[in-house]
Amino acid sequence: MSNYDFIIVGAGSAGCVLANRLSKDSSNKVLLVEAGGTDRRFYIHMPIGYGKTYHQKSINWMYTTEPSPDAGNRRSYWPRGKVLGGSSSINAMVYVRGNRKDFDNWSAAGNSGWSYAELLPYFKRMESWQNGGNDYRGGEGPLNVSDVSNQLHPLCKNFIAAGQELGFNFNPDMNGAEQEGVGNYQITTHLGRRMSCSRAYLRPVMNRKNLTVITKAQVTRVLFEDNQAIGIEFNKNKKIHQVKASREVILTAGAVNSPQLLQLSGIGPESVLKEANIPILHHSPEVGRNLQDHLGVSYFYKSKVPxxxxxxxxxxxxxxxxxxxxxxxxxxxxxxxNQSGGFVRTRDNLKTPNIQLYFSPVSYSHESPGRRVMLKPDSFSAVLLGVSNCKSNSRGQIRIKNNNPLESPIIEPNYLSHQDDVQDLLEGVKLLRKLAQTKSFSKVIYDEFRPGPNCKSDAELIEDIKENAWTVFHPSSTCRMGLDPLKNVVDSSLKVHGIKGLRIADASIFPELVSGNINAATIMVGEKASDLILEDIKS
Ligand SMILES: Cc1cc2nc3c(=O)[nH]c(=O)nc-3n(C[C@H](O)[C@H](O)[C@H](O)COP(=O)(O)OP(=O)(O)OC[C@H]3O[C@@H](n4cnc5c(N)ncnc54)[C@H](O)[C@@H]3O)c2cc1C
Known part of the structure; x- marks a missing residue:
């Protein structure tokens, strides 16, 4: 059995960060195991290629969820990256850190070290912001973040002016001092090519002698001696292999697969493990629970300009x-x-924005919900205005069906099961209409053709939300970080409660969703995890 100091499971947004940071010291022998294969593919690197990779089986787990009873009993399609770079190789590249209050809430819940002020150095060290470093931004990190304002469609100016007409501030940097306001989205690209975490963190160090990367290898369980993780088992070419970790195993398999792997390894709710015929190593009732996601709704308008x-x-x-x-x-x-957008409050009594806005100068309205065939837009000039909720009060769960590690877990998102989520989206779609009716916008866009003028009353708008709202691909919190082992899965050092030698570092550990797209916060988790791990081996 080969022996490593650290084994990292999953080469996604956070896994690539850890592979880089932990192997920097040549005395650490690091193994990174990824279920997918190479990311050397044209449609990954060409930014808009994500319309294509959205349904590409060779690099995408392509999950389907269970029906959500409160969202029209619809199933949802969940693309997840299965390739070097993970979901950062197939995502829409919008770069948003989240609201500073999100992280202060994480810290206030008892997670010391996770306040915005304490995390800012990680957000800075990870990025190379095109306009250079300052008090809030990093200028020398591995992840290039582009300011594409001067390349955007001219209608983005109308969107921003429309927001200003409604009293929202223009925010030139939603990742700077304040998140609130309307503005242009920054994206993770460099010189016109996608900046995935593989490109930013992994590719540049893949030739390190102390870093081994094994692809097309699906980890099937973590190995233990008593309550100490000692290695992993994986399936490659239909053969089972075992490797040992003398220091730690770190799960970075994402919000769907990290809880799945814990459950397959005997860590999870007793009821789930018993039903799946998995011997119980440690009863941890919240593994797979607290699933949260952002849900979006789009309205479509014809445009007087191309x-x-x-x-x-x-x-x-x-x-x-x-x-x-x-x-x-x-x-x-x-x-x-997704060229412009913003973070706004639909009610005055809110402390932080409850709604994220999107403006896209394109429409693909005749595809079934959730499809992103960007290279097949509608045959007339049109645009899309979208909203998603900043927080989710609905809670879902992920659980294994049986003890077959190669079978997809059951995903129950329970979208819109909390009335507050419905209310936020209702206020959000009303805001879209107000934006469309401003002077700045109504001179260039007209004729709302979805959902259309017949959808008017609150009841009709809610019905439309339930029938059409769609994931914006941000599942999180299924191995939540927190103090109480009965309510959380990892502690504030990301160590699995009740287990030694096992950490989790990906979007599954978020105590609560952050406001906005979550790739940046996930990369930050990878950065912070690397410091926590390296500090531990010093002491
Ligand atoms: C279509 C789409 C669009 C998105 N758009 C945006 C956006 O515009 N902006 C934004 O900020 N966020 C966006 N996101 C979300 C963001 O990309 C993800 O939340 C983030 O990448 C999650 O990082 P992660 O490290 O938690 O997991 P992932 O990046 O998904 O990585 C997990 C990795 O683990 C591997 N893995 C899983 N199980 C195993 C196993 N058993 N053995 C070995 N390897 C395994 C996977 O193959 C994968 O490579 C989008 C996501 C999608 C899918």
């Missing part, structure tokens, strides 16, 4: 933009479709 639909729909447009991208790495194919 939009990306006109550039990307016709064959000659695709050819032209494709050639432009290949020759210059610029144009719409080098960007995300």
């Amino acid at each position: 939009t990306l639909n006109d550039q990307l729909r016709p064959w000659w447009g695709k050819l032209l933009q494709g050639a432009r991208y290949i020759l210059t790495r610029t144009g719409p194919l080098s960007l995300s479709v």
